[in-house]
Every structure is written in C-alpha cells, then in structure tokens.
Amino acid sequence: MSPSEDPGTNTKKKKPTVKKRPQGVRLVVDAELCKGCGFCVEFCPTDALALSAEFNRKGYHPPVVVEDDCIYCEVCELICPEFSIFCVDEKEAPPDNGGGKSGTQKG
Amino acid sequence: MEASAKTTKQSKFAGKAHHLATPLLRTERMPHIWCPGCGIGTSVNCFVAAIEKAKIPTDKLAVVSGIGCTGRVAGYTRLDSFHTTHGRAIPFATGLALANPELTVVVYSGDGDLSAIGGNHLIHAARRNVNLTVICVNNFIYGMTGGQVAPTTPETARASTAPYGSYEPAFNLPKLVETCGAVYVARWTTAHVRQLARAMGEAIQKKGFSFVEVVSPCPTLYARLNRLGDGLDMMKFFRDNSEIRNQAPTSELDIALQGKIVVGKFVDREAPTYLQKMNAHLSNVLGERFNRWGEPTASGEEPY
C-alpha cells in the first residue's frame, strides 16, 4: 500500500492542491533500473506516485503515476538513486511511459 | 499566473529525452552496485544537477574517489575520474589540482575513507586551503566491507566491529574541517536534494578548500545492524529530524544515534588558496627570478 494510505507511517503534510501543470511533459520510468526503494513515492509533493503491482526482472515494483497530479517538479528525478525516473518532452516518451502498468487503488 | 508560464515550462523540458544525469553518467555501466535505498546515487544526481546549473566546463572537471561504496562514484561519472587508494583521494587530487590549476577537482568519497585512514590528508588539505571540493558521503559506517565502525559512527550504535555498540566519540566533520581551515562547509542529507545540489554548486565554484557532508542512508549495514528500518525509513527520519540552521556554530553539529541532524551552510569565507599563497610569497621573495606557476584565469585572476 502506498504511504499516503497508511496513517501510521505518513509523516508528510497535507497534500497540496495542484494549481497549474506544465504541458508537453511526461514522467517516465526506466523500470528495469528501479530497485523499489520508495524514495520517489514518499517524497513526491503531490502524492502522484505509487509502487506498482508489477515486477521488473529483478523482482522490484517500479513506480507508476497514479493520478494526473504530477507537476513535473523533478524531485523524484533528483532523489532517485537509480536514475530511473525522470521528466521528458512528451515527444520523447515511450508509449507507456515505462514503469509499472498499474497503480494501487487510491482510497 | 503569468500568461507565459505555460510556454516557459514547456521550453524547459523541450527536447529532453533522458534523465538529467545521463550526459555525465557512464550509462553502459548501469545499474550501479549500490543497494536499494542507498543514498549515494541520490547524491550523484545532486552533483550532476549542480554541475549543469553552474555550467562548469566538464572537460576541465576531474573527480577523485577513494575506496568504499562512495568511492565507486568516480567510476560511474563520465568525466576524467580516478579511483585511487583507500584514504588517499585528497593527496592525489592535490597533485592534480596543483599540477594543472585549470582543472576543477572534486574529491568524492565516504566518511571512513576521508576521516579515518584519510584523516591526516583531510586536515592538511584544509589547512593549506588547496583548491579542492570534498564531497563526503556520511553513512556512519564502512559499508563496502560489511559494516565496520567508522569515526562517524554515533556512540552506542552497533557495527560489525562494535557488536555491543560503539563507545567511541564520533567525529563532528564540519567542526573538524572548519577548525583546520576550510573556507566552505555545509551539511545536508540526501532528503534535501535541492539544498544539497545548491551547496555542491557553491562548493565547487568556491576558491579554496570546500567541504560538503552528505548524510546518507546505508540500508544494508547501518540501518540493518541498528534496526532503523530500510533506506526509505532513514530518509523519512532525515526529513523529519533535520533542523536547518545556516551559520550554526560547528560545535553544535554533533549527531547522536537517531538524534537531531543540524543541516545548512555553516562556513563561507574568503581566504587565499595554497597556490595563490605560493605564487604571492615566492614572487615577493624572489622578485623577477620567480617563474610563476599556473596561467591566469580567463578573467585575468591569479590562478587558484
């Protein structure tokens, strides 16, 4: 389950409202590089990420964008120790944005 | 919101096809060897972001690492990079920096490598104010070799060579390097990615001996041996237990086991570098006989 669903571990502030999102950008995940550390999910300021139910080849759950709340702030790109999640020009994005195919259900 | 906000944000990502770090990573060697939840990769991200933002000419940038997990950074960066011996990155970097003052030399190594076996070199390079930047990733332990105690391991924390908990006082690295003469001293954790990137950029561009301590999780050894959860748990701990106090006295920066972590920029002062002092002094003493070392910078300054 994602951190924002479990009040016991959620030490973050209330999720901010997204006012304006850049256009022409996608958030892409290179699933095979992900080691499932969960940093991106935890540090995303808009709770836009969750670890997917899918596995990559090494057995990790790569992240997937759960909602359209990504504001392309690039924090996940900076904080990912594996260099596996990043914003790209939508023209450069792979068809499925990489990553896991499905997110967990939001409560 | 400004009407042009949409256009501005679009142009920032226009044409971007890769991760920000890709141009400076040896991508053919990915995935790297660092554990899931290790913060070293995060620190490298901040490093690359800092280089790109400050527009440091990468052809003149050299990275020198020692031995250990952080020591592997040199091998993953697509720069002139040197994986040297344990504890000795700083004297190697000193040789590089003095032999070619046009180089921007960054030492990127771990707390054990830099403050235990490399401690002597750390204090002398700081004392001399050699024009180097030292990025010290502090995970409070010797990770690569299986979790032995380090000079930074907090008292009572366990390590493989301190199985009942350490009873040694731990180094306060910012205080150490400030005392020795460093002109720029900062500490951030890997949870503070934006501040860390900014600090790295400032440190690299600063003339003289700059030191950035990066507090980082070690999930496999430090966290496991001390039952602190995994890398994510440590990251959350860093976020929730750090106190930003820029210009705090370095004597107040000790870190206890699961204690508060004071972060910020603590020292940022001016002092002539080793090379500047060498050139000034020898010029003074020898006059015209002196053959000054190093070319002036592009803006006509003395080499530093």
Next chain:
Amino acid sequence: MLQSADPKGVLPGEHYLDGDWACAEGALAAGCRFVSGYPITPSTEVVERFSRRIPTVGGVFIQMEDEIASSICLQGAVWAGRKAMTVTSGPGFSLMMEHLGLAVMTEAPCVFVNVQRGGPSTGLPTQPGQADVMQARWGSHGDYEIIAVCPSSPQEAFDLTLLAFNLSEEYRVPAIVLLDECVGHMFEKVVIPKAEDIQVFARRYTQQAKDDYKPYKVEYDGWIPGMVKAGDGYNFHITGLTHDERGYPAMNTQTQEVLVHRLVDKIRLNADKIARYEEIQIEDAEVVVIAYGITSRVAHAAVASARAQGVKVGLLRPLVIWPFPETRVRELAQRVKGFLVVELNYGQIFYEVERVVAGRARVNLLGHGGGTVHEPEVVLDEIMRVVRA
C-alpha cells in the same frame, strides 16, 4: 620519442655536488616539474635542492604530511600531464609500497627515489645500506615488474635519474632510483651537459579519438598504451582495480590474466633492451665480482689489486639493477668458475645471481650489515679465497 631537454631545468657546466643534489638536477634536466616529498635522512637533500630550484625553473614542490601522501600526490601530477617524482629512504619507502603498486597498475610514468640507509626499521639513518634492493623489486603486493637503477657516484646520480625518467616514460612503469647514503652524501664533480645534448624521452600520448577512447588499449611497441591527461576532454577513468581496456573495473580471471600478464611481460620480455651494466676486465675473467652502487667502487679497487697480482678477475656492475641483467649473467655462467656478489646487506642480489646461474658456476656472497662500506682489502681477500677454492 627522444628530444632535447628543456633548458629551463638544466644547469650546464661542471659542478661540485653531492649525490642527492645531483639527483635533483637529473630530475630537473629530465623535465620533472613536480615533486611531492617528505623529509627523511639521508634523502632530504634531494627535495631541499629541488625546492630551492623549482621556483625559478617553474613548477611545484610540496612537502606533504607523510610519505603515503607524497607517493600518491605525484601521481595526481602525472595524470595532469607532468613528469613527477618523490623521494624517500627505507622507512618511507615501506610506507610508499601501496602507491608504488598503484603506479604499476595504472601505468603511471614516475620516479621514486630511495636513498638507502641501514635497516631494518629506523636502523641507521645517517649510514649506508643496500638492503632495500629486493624491496624495490617485490615490496608492493601482487605480481608486477619495475625498473630500478643504482648510481655509484654523484655523476651517476645525475645520469641515472635522467635515465629513470626516460625508462619510466618509455615503459609506463614507475622507475626507482636506488641511491645509498654514501653516494647521496658524497661530493664529487658532476658534469651537466647543455640542454641540447641531453636526451629526454617525451611522454607518448594516445593517438585515439576522444569518443570511444580506451585508456588501456596498446598503442606503442606492442606493449604500451598511449598516455592521456586530465582536462583534454577524454573523460577517461583510471582505477587500481583490475580493469579492462576501457579502464573500467572488470574483476574476473580473464581480465586479470590479460592485464597483469601484460604489466609483467612489458618489462620481462624487454629486459635485455632495458639492461645497462658496466664490465671491467671481464673478457678473460675466471671469477666475476658482481657489485652495484657504492660497493662497486670498493669492488673495483679490489679487482684492480687482484689483477695486479695476476689474478683473472673481473667486475660486472649493473647500472639498471631491475630488471636484473639475467642474460649476461647466464652467458658468463657458462664459462667462469664462479661469481662473488658483494653487497651491503646479508644477501639480496646474491640470491638473484644464484637463481640465474642455476648451478652452472659457484656463487659466493660477501655480505655486510651496513653502517659503512666494505674495505677493499676484505673484498680482495675474499676474491682470492674464491679463486683458490
């Protein structure tokens, strides 16, 4: 790639120098512009001289905080494009062993000077010994070969330091100048030629293009990769780990075999080209004395006395001690009755000679604990004993 020396580093003319000072002059003449050192008797005068000369020549001297720092600082300078040297004696030489290995593994051309003193441990700081010869060869861990030279006079301290720089550039291997305290602290005439008459081996840089650059791809003489320096845009990686042609760590048996075998063979299979020795009255000798450094001068006097008495004895004096002149010694072993190795230790090159001779002739040792040199009369007596035996 021999070229004339840079005149800025050359003091042409006749000088009265001690071996340490002459060594510093040899380095300057060779183009050395970076020394990182640490004081230790009896080597200190080398860096004292260099520190006095380099500000007017143009370069850097830095006294580092210890020998460990000194022995790696010079390597940073090498990778920044400079010819560089460090200087020490026995206890410091021991501290430098790890970094000697790093220079071997990364193929960094550089010079380590050891002005030998009595050992082991703190030993006899102001008195001679020659007991570091095997350490110069085997002191670092792992399989490797290095080059070492043995000056026997201040003039040779100049000449062979220059040779050490040249050989280290040609073979991309650290070269060791094995002085001893006697030669280091002895004042004699040293003639330094004009810069245009001094041959210096220029560093051989890579011919490869920058993209897809491989720092350890062999480019010269069938053995040697082209060198590179930081700041030129090659974005190369160097590591002490076992590495492939790209310079990346590749810790597997196959890479180890390819890399380490080449590091060893590039010297071992070129040993005859690297060998330099002097022979005195060898042609009809029945007994050959082998001696190096200061001891060779004592041995020379003893050999001359023996010849005056009609004894057919000669002297083989290696100038390059590592790689050892095996081929020549093996040749001589075919026809001489025996060898007498005279050295200021209790047997180091003696064992090397025994190994090479492999029983074809007798090998004798006249050892000495150090502290002073052999007396020529004692050497003469031993020569006579060997001849009569």
